[in-house]
Amino acid sequence: MTWIVRNLWLIPALPMLAAGLGALAKQRHRRFAASLSIGAMGLSLLLSLCAFAHALKPGPNPRQVFNFDWFQMGDPGAPGTVVKLGWVLDPLTAVMLVMVSFVGLLIFIYSVGYMARDENFTRFFCFLSLFAGAMLGVVIANSLLLFFICWELVGLTSYLLIGFWYHKPAAAAAAKKAFITTRIGDVLFLLGMVWLYSQTGTLLFYDGSGGGCLEQSALDALVVRTTGAGMAVSTGIGLLILCGAIGKSGQVPLHVWLPDAMEGPTPVSALIHAATMVAAGVFLVARVYPLMAAHPAGAAAGTGALEAVTWVGSITAVFAASIAVAQTDIKRILAYSTVSQLGYMMMGLGVGGVAVGMFHLITHAFFKSLLFLGAGSVIHGCHEQQDIRRMGGLRKFMPVTFATYAIGMLALSGVPLLFSGFWSKDEILHAARGWNISQAPFYLGAIGALLTAFYMTRQVALVFFGSNRGGGRESAPSPPEAMPHATPEPARLHEEHGSPHESPAIMTIPLIVLAAFSILLGFIGTPAWPWFQSFLNGESASVNFARFSQAGVLPLMLFSTLIVFLGLGLGWWFYGRKPIRRSDEPDPLALLRPDIFALLRNGYFIDELYEHTVVAFNAWWSRACAWLDRWVWNGAVELVSYAVIGLSWVNRFCDEYIVNLGFDEGCRRLTLGGKFLSSLQNGRVQNYLRVIGVALAALVLFLIWGCRAS
Amino acid sequence: MTLSFAIIASVTVAAAVAAMGLRNIVHCALALTVALAGLAAAYLQLDAQFVGFAQILVYVGAVAILVVFAILLTRSGDPAHPSVLSPGWLAGAVIAVVVLGVLVYPIARSPSISRTLPPPAGATVHQIGDALMGRFVLPLEVTGLLLTVALIGAVIIAMREKEPIGTISNPGSEIANRKSQIANPP
Amino acid sequence: MSPLPGYLLLSAFLFAIGLGGALMRRNAILVLIGVELMLNAANLNFIAFWRFGAHPEALTGILFVIFSIGVAAAEAAVGLALIIAIYRHYKTTNVDEMTALKG
Numbered sequence: 001m002t003w004i005v006r007n008l009w010l011i012p013a014l015p016m017l018a019a020g021l022g023a024l025a026k027q028r029h030r031r032f033a034a035s036l037s038i039g040a041m042g043l044s045l046l047l048s049l050c051a052f053a054h055a056l057k058p059g060p061n062p063r064q065v066f067n068f069d070w071f072q073m074g075d076p077g078a079p080g081t082v083v084k085l086g087w088v089l090d091p092l093t094a095v096m097l098v099m100v101s102f103v104g105l106l107i108f109i110y111s112v113g114y115m116a117r118d119e120n121f122t123r124f125f126c127f128l129s130l131f132a133g134a135m136l137g138v139v140i141a142n143s144l145l146l147f148f149i150c151w152e153l154v155g156l157t158s159y160l161l162i163g164f165w166y167h168k169p170a171a172a173a174a175a176k177k178a179f180i181t182t183r184i185g186d187v188l189f190l191l192g193m194v195w196l197y198s199q200t201g202t203l204l205f206y207d208g209s210g211g212g213c214l215e216q217s218a219l220d221a222l223v224v225r226t227t228g229a230g231m232a233v234s235t236g237i238g239l240l241i242l243c244g245a246i247g248k249s250g251q252v253p254l255h256v257w258l259p260d261a262m263e264g265p266t267p268v269s270a271l272i273h274a275a276t277m278v279a280a281g282v283f284l285v286a287r288v289y290p291l292m293a294a295h296p297a298g299a300a301a302g303t304g305a306l307e308a309v310t311w312v313g314s315i316t317a318v319f320a321a322s323i324a325v326a327q328t329d330i331k332r333i334l335a336y337s338t339v340s341q342l343g344y345m346m347m348g349l350g351v352g353g354v355a356v357g358m359f360h361l362i363t364h365a366f367f368k369s370l371l372f373l374g375a376g377s378v379i380h381g382c383h384e385q386q387d388i389r390r391m392g393g394l395r396k397f398m399p400v401t402f403a404t405y406a407i408g409m410l411a412l413s414g415v416p417l418l419f420s421g422f423w424s425k426d427e428i429l430h431a432a433r434g435w436n437i438s439q440a441p442f443y444l445g446a447i448g449a450l451l452t453a454f455y456m457t458r459q460v461a462l463v464f465f466g467s468n469r470g471g472g473r474e475s476a477p478s479p480p481e482a483m484p485h486a487t488p489e490p491a492r493l494h495e496e497h498g499s500p501h502e503s504p505a506i507m508t509i510p511l512i513v514l515a516a517f518s519i520l521l522g523f524i525g526t527p528a529w530p531w532f533q534s535f536l537n538g539e540s541a542s543v544n545f546a547r548f549s550q551a552g553v554l555p556l557m558l559f560s561t562l563i564v565f566l567g568l569g570l571g572w573w574f575y576g577r578k579p580i581r582r583s584d585e586p587d588p589l590a591l592l593r594p595d596i597f598a599l600l601r602n603g604y605f606i607d608e609l610y611e612h613t614v615v616a617f618n619a620w621w622s623r624a625c626a627w628l629d630r631w632v633w634n635g636a637v638e639l640v641s642y643a644v645i646g647l648s649w650v651n652r653f654c655d656e657y658i659v660n661l662g663f664d665e666g667c668r669r670l671t672l673g674g675k676f677l678s679s680l681q682n683g684r685v686q687n688y689l690r691v692i693g694v695a696l697a698a699l700v701l702f703l704i705w706g707c708r709a710s
Numbered sequence: 711m712t713l714s715f716a717i718i719a720s721v722t723v724a725a726a727v728a729a730m731g732l733r734n735i736v737h738c739a740l741a742l743t744v745a746l747a748g749l750a751a752a753y754l755q756l757d758a759q760f761v762g763f764a765q766i767l768v769y770v771g772a773v774a775i776l777v778v779f780a781i782l783l784t785r786s787g788d789p790a791h792p793s794v795l796s797p798g799w800l801a802g803a804v805i806a807v808v809v810l811g812v813l814v815y816p817i818a819r820s821p822s823i824s825r826t827l828p829p830p831a832g833a834t835v836h837q838i839g840d841a842l843m844g845r846f847v848l849p850l851e852v853t854g855l856l857l858t859v860a861l862i863g864a865v866i867i868a869m870r871e872k873e874p875i876g877t878i879s880n881p882g883s884e885i886a887n888r889k890s891q892i893a894n895p896p
Numbered sequence: 897m898s899p900l901p902g903y904l905l906l907s908a909f910l911f912a913i914g915l916g917g918a919l920m921r922r923n924a925i926l927v928l929i930g931v932e933l934m935l936n937a938a939n940l941n942f943i944a945f946w947r948f949g950a951h952p953e954a955l956t957g958i959l960f961v962i963f964s965i966g967v968a969a970a971e972a973a974v975g976l977a978l979i980i981a982i983y984r985h986y987k988t989t990n991v992d993e994m995t996a997l998k999g
Contacts, residue, residue: 681997681998682995682998683994683995683996683997683998684991684992684995684998685927685991685994686796686798686802686918686919686927686991686992687798689915689918689919689927690798690801690802690805690919693802693805693806693808693809693915693919694805694808696809696812697805697808697809697812700812700813700816701812704815704816712899712902715899715902715903719902719906722906722910723906723909723910723913726909726910726913726914726933727913729917729929729933730913730914730916730917730920730921730926730929730930730933731917735923735925735926738926738929739925739929742929742932742933745910745933745936746932746936749910749936749939749940752903752906752940752943753940753943756903756943756944756946756947757947758943758946758947758957758958758961760958760962761939761943761958761961761962761965764962764965765939765965768965768966768969769932769936769965769968769969772969773932773968773969773972776972776973776976777925777928777929777932777972777976779976780925780976780979780980781925783980783983784925784979784980784983784989786983786987786988786989791922791990793922794921794922794923795920795921795922796919796920796921796922796991796992797992798919799919799920801919802915802916802918802919802920803916803919803920805915805916805919806912806913806915806916806919806920807912807916809911809912809915810908810909810911810912813908813911813912814905814908817901817904817905817908818901833952833955833958837955838955838958838959838962841955841959842959842962846959846963849959849963853963853966853967856966856967856970857966857969857970859970860970860971860973860974861970861973863974863977864973864974864976864977865977867974867977867978867980867981868976868977868980868981870984
């Protein structure tokens with residue numbers, strides 16, 4: 001057990017400590033809060049690099065765990081009564097750690113510039129550090145319980161950060177929507193967790209001795225038992241856990257919160273809703289992959305929960321890409337793009353395994369956060385303007401932003417050879433082509449790639465090319481076709497500039513770094529040198545260009561290149577050739593087919609559907625419960641209280657008329673008797689003497705009679 | 711014997727009746743004196759000479775005089791009440807008769823007192839003195855104490871309250887002074 | 897026939913007269929006089945029994961009467977002093993008007 005494995009907990013603990021200390025800082029201690037968070041994140045990055053270096057070393061056991069007992073229920077010694085937690089260091093953990101801490105550090109540095117004018121600077125960094133700590137905890141967790149704890153923490157910090165400007169009603173509503181929607185997924189995740197615990201008696205992924213729930217003995221047991229509809233238990237648990245991933249990663253049907261989450265500040269969108277938190281869902285599926293992939297002996301490989309993963313992912317990829325085509329808020333386009341790319345990752349996991357999905361996750365983290373930070377730079381430079389119809393021609397005003405944004409856009413679209421997105425997406429398409437259950441995900445993926453290239457070109461053309469259409473301030477009224485979702489970020493203290501301007505260096509340097517990685521990362525996953533995939537699978541890789549000539553590799557590369565250029569060309573045709581002049585001109589696509597365009601604009605009206613079904617049902621249910629509470633439970637309580645009052649009335653009646661009367665009468669008689677006796681003494685001496693005389697006579701008679709009797 | 715006894719008895723009873731029945735209180739006191747003297751004679755007849763003379767000395771010589779003094783001191787100028795009897799006099803008479811009957815009944819019916827005359831006993835002063843100092847020394851001392859206490863007590867009870875002005879000159883002004891004292895309590 | 901019953905009867909009569917007078921008269925001093933008569937009747941009773949009873953050499957009767965006379969004298973003194981004091985307060989010697997000690 002090396003030092004780094006035993007102290008892996010430091011990696012999430014340091015940012016959480018920074019969050020705790022930052023919570024105590026006052027609003028004016030900005031430099032303290034920022035340096036605390038950035039320092040903690042830097043230390044975590046260093047430790048992650050140490051862990052990565054350790055994982056790189058070849059050894060007999062690529063996976064090392066450190067487990068400890070948390071608490072005990074019931075008798076010691078009985079199985080399943082000790083709740084254990086722990087952390088694991090394997091290649092999957094190592095790459096995620098490095099990615100999260102590195103991207104996180106860059107975004108932290110960016111936020112110093114972006115939030116410089118916000119008065120809640122310290123609170124922002126406190127929440128950011130808390131998020132980073134929670135996410136890193138998710139990455140290293142070896143126990144599904146610890147995973148879930150950190151998962152919930154991540155959801156909490158997402159809520160806090162989306163609703164950072166809580167006085168804006170739209171932001172508060174978006175935060176609530178995010179939390180509640182992911183909660184639905186989390187409930188099902190919890191059910192899966194409980195089921196798994198009941199079936200295997202442990203929630204540890206990997207035990208040192210083969211007893212973990214992802215190890216072969218447990219999986220064999222789970223696969224054999226069946227539950228309702230003849231489904232294997234492992235499949236059932238896998239589906240439930242998948243629901244948690246669906247909620248957190250914004251897959252259909254729980255995707256509705258991600259576009260609204262753009263109400264948060266742009267660094268938040270970059271960090272949480274592009275690179276890390278939404279990736280946590282994908283990471284979850286990757287982590288419990290052995291469980292998902294377990295299938296009964298005799299069934300084909302790829303059945304079980306993995307099939308559901310693939311279908312969900314591929315449908316989402318196309319669904320979200322189509323909606324992104326018709327959006328006008330710069331961040332919303334990127335949000336739907338994220339949903340679509342997450343679908344790709346899920347699809348990759350389903351058809352190709354952990355390495356394929358994770359490769360796309362890592363590359364996507366870099367170029368999507370680059371795109372979001374670039375969008376933040378654009379918004380910052382255009383004085384909080386977010387509508388792309390009001391931008392245009394920004395490449396003259398913001399060259400660095402334009403260059404880095406273009407690199408990100410090309411990576412996302414999958415322009416071949418130079419950009420990482422091409423290599424990772426190609427892996428996915430290659431694996432989908434080889435899926436022996438159906439070819440539909442392959443075609444859906446291809447359509448999605450086309451749409452991705454198209455809408456990204458549209459966005460870049462409208463934002464950076466053409467003439468600048470940003471005339472009015474953000475307080476100008478929206479155009480008549482009211483945008484239902486986009487709201488500009490609140491006006492901050494910002495001197496009025498007439499024209500857009502480039503962002504300061506503290507914001508552009510992270511962009512440059514991310515852009516570099518967007519290019520370089522591609523080269524570690526090409527078929528010629530599949531270092532990344534081999535690393536995750538525990539093998540070693542060598543450079544071999546001959547792999548290009550393996551079956552299906554080169555034709556597929558050509559096919560995807562074709563698709564990408566088709567998309568780029570269409571985009572340029574509609575938006576680059578004759579860019580729109582004024583901000584209230586209708587979109588060229590809207591002119592073509594207005595009804596489809598309106599459908600896409602409104603996200604297939606999914607939000608309205610939910611509002612009229614789920615939300616309405618919830619409101620009805622709460623009304624029914626309120627009625628129940630008021631009339632039934634309250635009525636019962638009131639009945640009891642009336643009964644008690646009645647009892648007390650009877651008691652008082654008895655007391656007043658029966659007890660008191662009897663008692664009072666007795667006392668009155670006693671007083672009268674006393675008065676009578678006292679009246680015998682009337683102060684007259686002769687009376688007393690008479691009585692004495694009578695007593696004397698009586699006494700003498702008594703004595704005489706007594707003597708006579710004797 | 712019998713004759714002297716009869717005379718003494720009748721004088722004593724008559725004097726007693728008079729003492730209780732006369733209207734004028736002073737006459738009652740004087741009748742009491744006679745009754746006490748008659749009783750002294752009875753004692754002498756009973757060979758208790760010391761007691762007889764003690765009776766005369768103490769009762770006739772002191773108590774009766776004391777009663778007369780008290781009568782004189784408590785004389786009021788108010789007209790005498792029409793009736794000398796108190797309101798419950800009938801009950802008192804009945805009780806007295808009953809008590810008489812109860813006392814006479816055992817005397818009449820008791821067989822032990824009809825015996826022969828025993829020889830006369832001698833009770834010299836010497837013997838009485840011996841007995842007082844011997845067997846009865848404790849009652850003697852207690853009686854001494856009692857007399858002392860009674861003396862002091864009677865003086866204190868009957869003492870006139872202190873007045874700022876000097877002594878009284880005549881009973882008339884004493885009554886006026888007393889009335890004024892009661893009207894304005896100090 | 898001893899003269900004892902005669903003396904006893906005399907004593908009884910005196911006692912009854914004293915009692916009746918004490919009960920029937922209005923004046924407080926007369927009540928006291930009645931009490932004195934009763935005491936003397938009892939003394940006579942003692943002397944008579946001493947003379948005609950057993951053990952006359954013990955002188956019990958005489959000594960009892962001596963003490964009785966002494967006590968009676970003391971009691972008469974105190975009682976009359978009380979009557980004088982009451983008279984000073986109430987200006988009357990009517991026992992029916994001395995009812996302040998009623999219960």
